[in-house]
Amino acid sequence: MSSSFDLRVQTTISPHTGHPYHLETYPASSDLNRIIESATQSQKEWMRTTLDDRITKGRKFIEKFTALGNREAPATYDHGPLGYHNLAEELCYQMGRPVDQCWGEFRGFLQRATYMIDIAESCLSDVTFSDNQTGTSRLIQRVPLGVIFVIAPWNYPYLVMINSVLPALIAGNAVILKPSPQTPLTAIRFKEALNDAGFPADLIQVVHLSPPLTQYVVQHKLVNFVVFTGSVTGGKAIETAAVTAEGFKGVGLELGGKDPAYVRADADLKDAVIQLVDGAMYNSGQSCCAVERIYVHESVYDNFVGEYVNEVQKLVLGDPTNKQTTLGPVISIASAEKIRKQVSSAVQMGAKALLPEALYPKAESGTTFVAPQVLVDVNHTMEIMKEETFGPIVGIQKVSSDAEAIELMNDCEYGLTASIWTKSLDDFHTLKDQMQAGTIFLNRSGFFM
Known part of the structure; x- marks a missing residue:
């Protein structure tokens, strides 16, 4: 990977103020490789944990995120401090949705998380088929894919992340999560609650990436599956990158509509x-x-x-x-x-x-x-x-x-x-x-x- 991708600043502009709200720095190529490698190693250990243990941590995550939603964190931008923002205010400043409606996304987020944890055992358990005539049996065993790269959008960041990140983790995978440049703090908060609930730090990695860096991760040999939510144009670019990568990997796309x-x-x-x-x-x-x-x-x-x-x-x-x-x-x-x-x-x-x-x-x-x-x-x-x-x-x-x-x-x-x-x-x-x-x-x- 070329060093030309290294160390660039990502700026989130608040839609209603027009001012920078948050800054992130893109990782150097060497750091990005280490992130992917550490996620790979963590996943190998995580997949050996029991499904019951992963489900227990998933329920703990719901508790931690609920508590996090009411916590206020310092918020600053280039014109000075804004005071303290809870998650709804933080989301409002990042993408412009009325603050009272932002709370609705958190309710939906928690409802979806609860539902997916409730169905995890039935979805992930082994299935056995027996044939009495031949005396044979067959087993379908669901095993993790490995490292999942999730590219999340800005318009419903929490809802979209929960749809893919939590099921991937409960199923025994590691996740590299790239939030939209417009809503970077959403992924940071998500990871914080997951780590507080006992999910290993290296298992869920948050990365802020430029388009070339994003393509690099899509094509990385240690990334096994890519999830993208966004525009049709963006989806085509992701699919093309995955298809031209070394080896084979699956892609899940949820794109635009009219x-x-x-x-x-x-x-x-x-x-x-x-x-x-x-x-x-x-x-x-x-x-x-x-x-x-x-x-x-x-x-x-x-x-x-x-x-x-x-x-x-x-x-x-x-x-x-x-x-x-x-x-x-x-x-x-x-x-x-x-x-x-x-x-x-x-x-x-x-x-x-x-x-x-x-x-x-x-x-x-x-x-x-x-x-x-x-x-x-x-x-x-x-x-x-x-x-x-x-x-x-x-x-x-x-x-x-x-x-x-x-x-x-x-x-x-x-x-x-x-x-x-x-x-x-x-x-x-x-x-x-x-x-x-x-x-x-x-x-x-x-x-x-």
Whole structure:
């Protein structure tokens, strides 16, 4: 590995202040190799521990993280001290989500951790098959993969980390965890709670890496599996790096979406409006399974659009540390400008924006604050209905039939989640069998917290 990768500083800019919040230094190549080697050695010892012991430590981890969540740590940035931040405030400053909503991620984190620990024994136990006719038996034994490289995103860092890190450790693996440069402290806190619970220090390693260093770890011969959550472009790069590495290794990818919803004529409009506003706007729309396009049957279209706009107008865009704020900034100025460009392009092509920007004076060009927007008179020639937006924007299109809705929902290169809003369970099953999506919800969108 070239020494040109060595010792570079990573700066986390707080989205709502525009100031540096945290600094980390990339490891030197020699240090990174030692980190991977120490994780490998620790895993060889860890895999010999009993599953019961690993599960016990997992439950202890839940206790330690719960206590950690209420602890306040000093927080500083380049303009001076900010005082003390608990985990929710710390997360708010790193990625801009309203602080009260950050607590919801911790609740989901702990619920998922508890569930995965509860099912660990049944998932990891040996399975024996006996054949009475031949007098033979077969055994399926689940063994650890080795060293797992987890590349976590910034939009739901704790939730995504718990999905892969804890199961990997309980199964007997070591984990090298790379957090997003936007949320580096989340991985540090995660490791702290794991170590306090008795997981060996070298078993879970947190590394802050540049893109070239990340590729180096993906291709490292001692890394056995890679987990990545992020953009489609990023996922392709990770997969390419893994495929071209020496030997063979598995890759788990969870990538972007342009998730559709279909509101049928028989839908409960009040419930659909409330849930689809949340599905589109929560976390400022920065969710891989956010609702970004809605198709509504023509018989209920006008009522739905009117109520939807009224519900969106209840959102309060502002400083995410303020408890009254329900919609914070997006992650960066670059992201904000990309979102604004999508909206502007759609309007130039004939779309109508239903929310006056004057309602949101904080949403100025050159800032990370983006006004929520509802677009109608949209169609599939517009990027806003075809490409991921990752912002508090939704397009609503009128349809005349189930067939038209299904055709439009499937007219997209993404296929993460989708939802159908109807009172007919039979019709739901008929329609979902025609859809191209990994997860299809009935009368709900992706549940974030």
